Amino acid sequence: MPRKPRIHFPGAVYHVILRGNDGQDTFFDEADRSRFFFLLQGGTERFRHSIHAFCLMSNHIHLAVQVKEIPLSRIMQNLGFRYTQYFNRRYKKTGHLFQGRYKALLIDADNYLLELMRYIHLNPTRAGMVTRPESYPWSSHRAYLGREKLPWLTTDWILGQFANAERYQSFIEDGVKEGYRKEFHVGSFEGRALGDDRFIEEALFQAEEPARENLSLDALIESVCRAYGLSKAELASRSRVRQISEARAMAALFVRETEMLMMVDLGREIKQDVSSLSQAARRLEMRIESDSHLEKRFREIQSRISNPQLSSLTPSGSLVSRN
Template sequence: MARKPRIHYPGAVYHVILRGNAGGPIFFEDGDRFRFYLFLQQSVERFGYRIHGFCCMTTHIHLVIQVTEIPLALIMQNLSLRYTKWVNYTQGRAGHVFQGRYKALLLDADAYLLELVRYVHLNPVRAVMVKLPEDYPWSGHRAYLGRETLPWLTTDWVLSLLGRRIDSARKAYRQFVADGMDEGKRDEFHSGTCEGRILGDDDFADDALCKANQIRRREWTLTEVVASVCRRYGITEEQLRSPGKARTFSEARALAAVIVQESPHLFLTELGKLFNRDVSTIGKAAQRMIYRSQTDDPLATNIEAVRRDLG
């Protein structure tokens, strides 16, 4: 069965869960968690999204993310790729760190944000790793209490739901979390309430899908993506489809794959058919390009130029 595209629109809030490959560890030492923090900060600065809550367990990660214009798919692709490169380098290994596709539930924030942030921050308590959430150092809970500063974590929205003044809001937050200490696993925070990808009632789901469809209608077609890439590199579509492995052609195909992966309504399978190439091959080429663009300014310029050209 084909995967349904992610639901994307500016302002959307998601509960994201990343799990270790084959149930294995994501973090091997504290330095890995600090490095992941750094990647989070850089990612927030680059893509302009917000993190309202998080918890880094050994074998999985919870994130409460609110996006702007950049789709969640691009954010998570960049974050997971950079962290995988780090782990493979420090561990002297190769292969996957994360298990397949991350889980992402679109959230009705008005109904669930407060409870979800509490649920995420209580994860170590439910796992019987600590007695109190503030005893666990790798979540957003301490920052909400004012005991820690994490510049990439946004606490304003949640705290504003609990009080007008910061001190009273933090006190109310602490009590709210304490009131949920005995709460067990909540399936809806993992499986959603609609289509396995939405946490909200039918009205919210209909509204979210409507917003996403409006965004899609403004987005580009595969033909437009290929045309923009060809203009950028001064080549023809026929050259792009050719079996040649010249660097210019290979890079242009990889850039087209990057743009397709950023688009919730486009699929690499379509691009693979157009280019007469294996989907996994062009997918890996796109990942390599994203990683290289972190340090290769001309390459990053080409990617941004195509994005701007497509509008």
């Protein structure tokens, strides 16, 4: 059964859980966690999302993330990919570090974000690692108490719900005896969202989910071909010309980041090996990190996909300039 797409709209808040593959540890020392902090900060600067709370455990991570226009899938794929690169390089390992698809639950922030933040901050106490949450250095709780500064952490909304720091701390302490809360893991709607019927209806309306599901593989391939000035036959050829190879990698990257599309279907459509397409997508993502021209081309194709009117424009053969 195909997986359902995540509900995305600007302003959406998610509880994200990223677990180590087969339960393996993802952090071994302070340097590992500091590197993850660095990548979290870099992500907020690049993708303009907000992190309201976090907790880095030994073999999994909790985040409360609020997105803008860029969907959570791109944010998390970038974060997981870059940290895995660091981890494998440092420990001379290969392969996946994180367990399959990360868990992300859309949250009704008005009714659940405060309790979610408390639930995240109390992870170390529930696990018996510390007796008081402020004793654990790898969550956002200490920053909320003013004991450390994390410029990339968004604290204004949550702290604005309390008259002072003492009220905030009392709220956290009131939940110390609280156990596992299933609703923060499975939600109330198809395992995708936590909120009442009205919130779900509004979220689906804002996400325009039916329109998003209409994105077809053919439309994506056409957009990529137009951006590169190629025909579909050229994309499906055995040519290793750089422009054609890059176009294939770009198509694969979009498929990987579009939850209703599958790499196996792309491979069948353009007569390419699925493993090769996946590897090409990963290499291209690395190049996009440091190549502004490639990122502009990525944005151009993204714009064509989200604005069907652009499909009638003749590609200029060069990158689109944005003011």
